[in-house]
Amino acid sequence: MFNEKFSQTFELVLFGVIVLIAIFSILLLTLPSQYDPYKDRVPKYVDEDGKETKLDDEDEKKNPAFKPGRTVQVVVLGDIGRSPRMQYHAISIAKHGGRVYLIGYEDSEIHPKILSNPLIKIVPLVPAPSSLRSSSKLLFPVLAPLKALWQARSLYRALCYRTEPARWMLVQNPPSIPTLAIATIVCFIRNTSLVIDWHNFGYSILALKLGPNHPLVKISALYENVFSRIASNHFTVTNAMARVLKSQYGVTALPLHDRPAALFRPISSQERAGFLARLPETAQYAQDLSPSAKTPWKLLVSSTSWTADEDFSIFLDALSAYSAYATSKTQLPNIIVVITGKGPLKEHYLAKIQALKQEKKLLNVIIRTAWLTPEDYALLLGAADLGVSLHTSSSGVDLPMKVVDMFGAGLPVVGWGKFEAWPELVKENVNGKGFESSEQLLQQLVELFENKDGLLATLKNGALKESEARWDDEWDRVGGKLFKLV
CATH class of the missing domain: 3.40.50.2000 (Glycogen Phosphorylase B;)
Incomplete structure (x- = not known):
């Protein structure tokens, strides 16, 4: 009787070990590739249908200033067309020979210099269902986590499987949740350096909706503080914001003030x-x-x-x-x-x-x-x-x-x-x-x-x-x- 029970237990344990090994192997095999500067040459882009394209030889000839090892994922968990600063980042990187994957939602018109530049590839995110985008303050505690999970999945897939690994990832903050967490995980997996571009503090915007003493606001502030310390580098839009990051978060940021693009000019x-x-x-x-x-x-x-x-x-x-x-x-x-x-x-x-x-x-x-x-x-x-x-x-x-x-x-x-x-x-x-x-x-x-x-x-x-x-x-x-x- 004892031997029979032992045999059954052993079989169950063995089966469990085999299942764990199988799961681990699948995860290992499906992990996205890591950044390798020696392979940072021809960018690939995969759309939602799984179709893959890459910069062809003709595009390479049009961009003789391309600098290998200068690929950047520019990430905005929002409408690209309504994020001028992130668009300007992408244009400036490409102007100097860097390759850019611009990741965000395509809800409005995008800068023509982005659309015409073969060194910039737009990777559109899949928007959350309308049922998760209610502006109701009453439903916010329920819908916000569900929306964040949807965004996390969409963002993770875009960063890991629809783009090649990059040397840097430049992330707009806010929105902080789930952007900073997903970006940190992806950068760790893909050997990418995380750079946060601070436009504001996410918790302060959330406080406008819920009040400064709401538990979610306090959690958001702690979340932002923790993930800010993991990033490699930081930009801020003001000197004042850089001082706050230094005094409250203990991180050093480079002020990069907004300036107008050439499109904005005095007219006759x-x-x-x-x-x-x-x-x-x-x-x-x-x-x-x-x-x-x-x-x-x-x-x-x-x-x-x-x-x-x-x-x-x-x-x-x-x-x-x-x-x-x-x-x-x-x-x-x-x-x-x-x-x-x-x-x-x-x-x-x-x-x-x-x-x-x-x-x-x-x-x-x-x-x-x-x-x-x-x-x-x-x-x-x-x-x-x-x-x-x-x-x-x-x-x-x-x-x-x-x-x-x-x-x-x-x-x-x-x-x-x-x-x-x-x-x-x-x-x-x-x-x-x-x-x-x-x-x-x-x-x-x-x-x-x-x-x-x-x-x-x-x-x-x-x-x-x-x-x-x-x-x-x-x-x-x-x-x-x-x-x-x-």
Whole structure:
């Protein structure tokens, strides 16, 4: 009896060992290949259908500056088209002979220089089902983990099996979950160096939705802290953010300030007139916007993702107050406001705008919303009289890219300035002004458009001066050296 039981136990143990060996062997055989600098020559790309392509000989000839051993995975767990900084990274890497796998969602138009460059391959992520993308705060604790699991699978597959191993992986943060964890695991498996590009802190954005004391916010902060220490290198968008990373996370980061791409530039008066006449949102008011008009109207532009960190009610309150003020002050011009962008709160604010119109609180203000091509958006900035930023900064140490683009077009800016990093970008009364309330924004609009002391012209000159600072110079100095491309 004892021998029989022993024999059965032994068989079960042996079977278990064989199963474990089989599983281990399968995992070992299916692990993605590791980075080998001697094989970093011809990039491969596998689409969702499993079809494989690679850079052919003709493409190699078109890029004689290609530098072997300079492959980078550029990762954004978001819409590539709405991630200009990560697109600029990809363009700069390829410009200097590096190969790029640009990984993210393809929800909107991508920069033409990316689409035309054979050294850049876009690896699209599969979006989560719509059922997991609800904006409900009540369902968030349930849907967020499920969405994160979906994203983790999609991202892991793209990084491990749809691209060749890379020497570096450049990851946008936030979103932090699950990006940093998956990126860390993949970099360990594939012998890749992880570089985090800090645009903000993920936990601070989550706090806007759940509150700063929510357990998930505290877990997110700890998660970000832990994984930041594992990365090889770091970029930040501001000096202030680099100081926070050093003091709170114990990591050293290289500030790489956002700068405008060549697409954003000052335009001539002829270009301005032609553009305003053809843009649907401004065409019928083109004559009123002309400098030759008796009282030229002013064109304001604001771009937004329509999210919680941009409180557009401040802008709307200031505009309705301006409209009332301009009714009695006839020397004040009418205003046309073009707001560009897509996002979850757009319908909410469109309803508020419609209500203000019905209450006749926007008699001297016209508001239009638009979704423009990158080229038309750049021309709109060049044609406008004033840019407006409602970015409030959840962390206090990030900066709005939209202001950088406005300066690139020589457009002066007024923006929410109640956070630490604001002075790194905007010089008060030189190229822009910061406000901290709708009342202060109203005062600024009146002051600028009454043309007292020519302040708007002064800010315009300051913005034109600022437009001389360009992305290529900043990137070459910081990013180019880290990736050993310059």
